[in-house]
Amino acid sequence: MAVAATVSSREEEKTLQELTIPILLADRVINSAQEAESFKQDCSDLAKQVERLSQLLRSTVRLVSTTPSIYDRPLRLIASDISKNLDRALTLVRKCKHSGVLRHVFSIISTADFRKVSNLLESSIGDMKWLLSIFESDGGTYLSLPPIACNDPILAWVWSHISTIQMGQPKDRVDAANELASLARDSDRNKKMIVKEGGILPCLKLLKEGPSPEAQIAAANALFNIATDQERVRLIVVCLGVPIIVGVLGDSPMKVQIVVANLVASMAELDPYAQEEFMRETVNRPLVSLLSIDLDLDVAKNQSAKTSIHSLVQMNKELSYNNIRYNNGHSSDGNSHHRKEREMETPEVRLKLKVSCALALWKLSKGSVSNSRKITETKGLLCLAKIIEHEKGELQLNCLMTVSEIVAVAESNDDLRRAAFKTNWPPAKAVLNQLLRVIQEESDPKLQIPAIRSIGCLARTFPARETRIIAPLVAQLGNRNVDVATEVAISLGKFVSPDNFNCSQHSKAIIEFDGVQPLMKLIRNGDRARMHGLVLLCYLALNSGNSKALEQVRALNALEGAARPVIAQHPELRDLLAKAIHHLTLYQAGAHPHRQSFAS
Known part of the structure; x- marks a missing residue:
């Protein structure tokens, strides 16, 4: 918290510094306009415009000083543009300090020059009014266009939505996140613009602190639509998004967990580095735990007497989840804040959550020894086998594909293969039985092919x-x-x-x-x-x-x-x-x- 406060303080100082430059320039323009010896009326008119602009700049300074975590990306760009326009105005009015022959020697000034500068200043005033309307409206979303973005309206919308997500009222933040998600879905250019304008951090903040499940869903959807290539996924990771995502996945209502699990799947598929970061945050635990709701995974009592005592003890140890804690301090299942809500959810929502969790495990395990090992070290294999046995459709397929990816990794990793797929290990036996059943009883090639491929990967076992x-x-x-x-x-x-x-x-x-x-x-x-x-x-x-x-x-x-x-x-x-x-x-x-x- 102290570090975050320090960073925020530094950003505020930087923003105030950037506003100071146009304010000082404005004062110099006004003073020089008062000293003009030619085009006095034109200079006076410019001075009035600059005075209005100066007032708006000073109002913004007061706002920045009193508003925590203000969204300053448009402010900095507008302040830089205003500085350029004021610099042109200053150059023009200074030329008016000379009269007579000297004026003609140093420069030739026309009414058209004043008209051009006046138009630029008017645009700057319009930009500042738009900016203040955004900041002073509690972050409400405005679709009006500032002059600086008249050639690219998407930029203004992106600024407005990000500002609202960061600073707005709860309902406005949800609407803005949904609008940002829609913009990101429309084109790759929009995605790049959202990232460039600093949209990732506010979305992560909303996901973590979301005042409502709807806010978290909107934030997760926005991140999902933004992170459609490796570079943008990596930016989420760099912004420390993985611990936030795993934390929300571990303790949220089911409807939130569905979209967050989909986000995990997408990020893991696009970036191997993200895969490993999710592994370090033990994302497999909430995923497997959610996937196993409504399943009886206590198989030890049904095992043959030939199974060694050591194997039974080890398996029960791996199946036990009561004492597992996440890094974020939440329990893996029973003590969740949302446990009662989950128990009341409809079968359709519970199924959708399982489908999303299975998809995430599939993408996490693909080509990853560490993630595959993590899944097999818990109740993951047994959970996957049970679902393949009893479920149909997309859930069954996703679980089958997860097994297929895990055994593909185990094929080239002797340690994983020997540890997870010992022929006398109950979870491994359960998976094998289901693979054989799918091969023999199913007629859908989409199911048969991964099952057949999985058996081949285990050939040396x-x-x-x-x-x-x-x-x-x-x-x-x-x-x-x-x-x-x-x-x-x-x-x-x-x-x-x-x-x-x-x-x-x-x-x-x-x-x-x-x-x-x-x-x-x-x-x-x-x-x-x-x-x-x-x-x-x-x-x-x-x-x-x-x-x-x-x-x-x-x-x-x-x-x-x-x-x-x-x-x-x-x-x-x-x-x-x-x-x-x-x-x-x-x-x-x-x-x-x-x-x-x-x-x-």
């Missing part, structure tokens, strides 16, 4: 005896949807890749589950299906080259026929195809060495 994983995948190799079948080929390729310690056993399982025949059909499809299908076929040939199933479908002929066109488009497959063809020639009758000559 499964022991050779875990054939229940292979069978559902093989069954989908013949799926009528080519994208689904191709994703199966990619996932099975990870099971039988040389990088997988159990590749030979998995290859045998694929063949035993009659996977060769549908695989041969797949490689007759488009380029992507053919490429991934051939990779899987090559791995099967290398691991089980003596298989009768491969011989019966003439796998060798298929590889030879596809080799040249595939290598032309995917030269990285040259060595793999050559090795597979060479390996099959060792087992299949009638093979000749020239068959792999394409690889030379």
